[in-house]
Amino acid sequence: MTESSHRTTSRVLDIMELVAKHPSGLSLADISRSLGIPKSSLHPLVMTLSERKYLHYNNREERYYLGESLFVYGNKYINGIDLLEEIKAILLASNQASGETLYFGVLSGLDVLYLAKADLHSKFRVVSDPGNKLPAYSTGYGKALLSQFSRSQIESFYPAGTLASVTANTLKSVGELNDQLDVVRRTGFAYEKGESTDGIQCIGTTIVVDGEVLAGISLAVPQFRYTQEREQFFKQLLIDTKAKLERTIANHKDQWIYSGRQTE
Amino acid sequence: MTESSHRTTSRVLDIMELVAKHPSGLSLADISRSLGIPKSSLHPLVMTLSERKYLHYNNREERYYLGESLFVYGNKYINGIDLLEEIKAILLASNQASGETLYFGVLSGLDVLYLAKADLHSKFRVVSDPGNKLPAYSTGYGKALLSQFSRSQIESFYPAGTLASVTANTLKSVGELNDQLDVVRRTGFAYEKGESTDGIQCIGTTIVVDGEVLAGISLAVPQFRYTQEREQFFKQLLIDTKAKLERTIANHKDQWIYSGRQTE
DNA sequence: GTACGGCGTTCGTATATACGAACAAAAACG
């Protein structure tokens, strides 16, 4: 994979991602200023993106919003894959057994990407909807996924000062992270205490098929419902869920396309 | 809105949409042949799309697949909007009350775009996942949404021979469609019998706020569970769900961005 | 009222991109 980069293509993607980051809308001039690209250069690109419904121009507010097309084609990434439907069903069963929210996701670079969520009764807004990304070190199953790497690898991933804070409780030193990862490597469980969402505790573990860490799951529990005795129940539930998922994924390994290894 | 179209931007979108349509992957040469664009022209675009994870190249199979980025940014279209969370909760309650699947979506051109699905116990694979599009005339709530237009408008939308078949039961003539739409205009209910998915019947109705048809909902029921007496129950459930949704959406009308009117 | 700032739009030319041909490498064919 050679290092190239096509200017116009990069711009098209930059525009879409910028608008995606601003749900309250952006004017053409806003986009121009943010990206440092002349309005006149942006104009034809933005027009085409609008015609194809990747952007949506609101005449009244004179602002561009995200169009439906990204959503339509983006969902082809996960829709139609029967495997993910089965995964969701397994998560849902565990959700109903515990009343707590379960997440399923993969590592994307040094972030975790949520692919599925099983959440029936929860009234809490969580930042982790499918499609969202969070720094791996800030989440329960993110730590589980990181545990496949050695201490030195982790240190090379996170040079000094690269651990950005998500909440007040987010880990701040690589040493602390590595110490926690040691626990994961020994026990199989990763813990998180309000490091990605205030007031939410998580237990995470890995999904391993053929010796390869393919994905992670985690159980998210509001702090006030998290007791020592329930923790034992949660861990057993995770063990069961993990086993079911690993069996299912092994049976449909050909459908597993989410193997975006960041270390090539 | 002037009629322009930027070639490179169109190509970038064409590439993504083409790969999205082929879950089994495409080689660079495949893309070149399908789009009628030289490989050498495609090359830098595809490289950049891969670097940005909009595409994913599988070295072993020498094929391009959809990358995660489309999914990530596409979901920003619906995530973080509290309104949709509330809509999902309402649908879920009706799903639990009936045991049948509920859909919520909007009109996108002459297609219906599914935004949410409430489906707990169903073991049937349905073609209608969120993000999917289907011809409006082939679905229950698609017909409901079309009922806001006059007979002559409908006729202009569908010139002779434009009613493509989704299943064997899909409507074939505009006259038949218009006759059914008259029933919708009178009774408020739209019916569909296996016209988009074999063996599934639907009842649909509109979601109207401030006199404007904003969205539609439908209840999908397997034929063998669809009886005359249950139909009465379904219709009452739809009336209740419709009322709840209209009240909720009216309270958060500022969040309603899905107003992509196809007739500007 | 005039003047200023914001917006999206248009135009001509300097500039970057696109294309056909030719490339090596690997797989498929006979």
Added chain:
DNA sequence: CGTTTTTGTTCGTATATACGAACGCCGTAC
């Protein structure tokens, strides 16, 4: 085992795109 047909890749120039400046429009300022 050579031959044919794949694959992705590189290069020089013909070509389409990008940019700065100027435009018209609308609302606000003064």
